Amino acid sequence: MGSKQAVRKQMQLWLKDRDESRMEENFSNLERKYGLDALKSFRREQTKHEHAAVHELVKDGKEEVLKFLVNKKGFDLNVQRSSDQCTPLHLAHWSxxxxxxxxxxxxxxPSIKNAYGEIPGQQSTADKNMNALLTGAKTADDILQLIGDRFDDFGGDSMMYAFKLLGEKLADYELVSCKYVLAAEKRTQLQTSATYQRLSRALKDVACRPQKAMNGSEWSTILRAMTALPDEGLLNEMLVSIEEGRISCQAWHGNHIAACIAALAKLGVSPKWHSSLRLLGDALEPQVDALHGGDVVKVLWALGEMRLRLDTLLSAASGRLLGLQHESHCEPQALCMAVWAHIRTQSRNRDTFLRLAEMTKEQVDGFLMNMNVTLPAWCFARGNVADEALFAAIFRKANVTMYDGTSRHPEDVSMTEWLMSKAQLFIAYQFCKEHCPTALDVISFRLRIDLQVILEHRTGITSDLISRATSELLDERGLAELDRMIDNLGSMEEVHFDDSMEMQPGNTPAHDVAKLNAARSQEVLGKEPKPVASFVVLEFGRDPELFHAVLLEAEELSDCREHLRQDGFQVQLNNGTKIFVRPERYGHACEAANEKKLHSGHVLLDAHFEDAVMKAISSLPSKLQVRLKSRDADVLVFVPKTFPSGPYPIALATAKQGESEWEVKRTFIDFPVTSSLHSGVHNRSVKSA
Structure with a gap:
């Protein structure tokens, strides 16, 4: 008999087969090798639902294999999946x-109830229809109106989706802090309405009733939505329920617990709730080795952000990253997060911290992002790691990244980041002067001058370097800000590592002509340039069935697929195009896919998912000859800017003031003009200037 892991792997391969006759023939081989009981107990692990084989077959519509397993092999057709206790019959009614x-x-x-108390058929259309209506809502008022008019039609999923959309409609996303910001008056106005309060009470019921909060997915969904629309009453009720033991998180899935901890850190929960966080941490610790890298980073960031001292969880998460080093090259962002979390929490695990230092020493030469180089320099100085080879490697790389490296942020905040990098390196520079001076021998002339300017400024020494600093390094105001940062870094009072859960694109020169033209068109109109979305499009020469199967099942992309699914989005469009993007960019991705006329051989993605996609494709048998045909690295989507109705900026003989709106699209100003043709009297067509 094979191991559980071997059974899972072979069953997943068997379930991917599209030929039902061949599946029946091959099942006997599986039965002979692993035993019928092992095949019946198969669950699709490392996914939210953990489907049994019969769930998978219903989902794929494989009627003959279903009849074969139930009638001839005795498979239980009433088995319930882990996430929400749905049977295959629940799924059939749904899809x-x-x-x-x-x-x-x-x-x-047909009488078995799921975790929401629904028998098969009850959930078949309600949530699905409500989600569609919610997606079409343009404003928060539209969502509230829908909730007020059709509250009885809402299920648990659609209530959580409505809550999430309300936050997104009302809050602005702040790039510097990587957080949603909602004006207090807007929030008060919304949360005092009777409709919202009814929704909030319903969400408390979803989150705080044990039979509904089965695996943590409800909590992670609600808490993530709360980062855009904080609800103190709802949050307190949830945390009290877990502290009092009414809700147990011990059986929750690790990825949901990680998302909960990260969301609570974003919400900035007060120390009085740290006992709840410790309960979540204790439940997560045994599952850390099964987490994906992105979930590990969420946990590390949350521990550091809250300065939450959970040494065993921190060590487990750091150990997971150290283990990933042997599987593949560890992401610089993850490594920096682990180092930073040890300093922020004042961890007592010195051995793990020194192992992270060794990994940094080995990998820092491949780092491209400047903050990934300078942040560890400060951390290891604060941690008193007097390793000359380590600091020499860091300074050698900083010689390049301080002046030519990429940034985590767009241009409007890069100065703050640049100053912080200077402050971090300066503290490392001061540490090395005392503890490992030979590490400073590698510093370039340009960086040495900058560090010396800061030193002379802080010591009050007057020299030619200070006068040059005003014009070449920064002005006196910038030096004063740098002083503040160095003092804060020294005391650790205001040190925050920007949340990597919503990583920002690198800051590269604005050389894209279309982007510049769009900005110029709005500048002429006296308006600020609107942001654009940028994607990567991969085209493959062949797309056999296994090509689609591996992209829809690959473990490397499971986080992305799960986040899209939780937001009600599909990875595969109707035309076969695959989309791997952050949920908030999904709408723009669909727009780009439609405009580019993509087909089933295309994959449209955020740049940071490209390695995972290519890794998944590389796992395909070479005989399938799936090869990358083309790669478009800068597919842009311009967000239209709509201006108020009339007067038009251009005199139009056929249009009257105030009868329509006009907007900027790409590099054109679009405004509606009534057709002069007799057949077009009742129609409107758009002309562009």
């Missing part, structure tokens, strides 16, 4: 109504 009659014939029990 495969043509299988409902077959499942009933096979003796599926």
């Amino acid at each position: 495969r109504p043509g299988l409902v009659e077959l499942l009933l014939t096979l003796r599926a029990d």
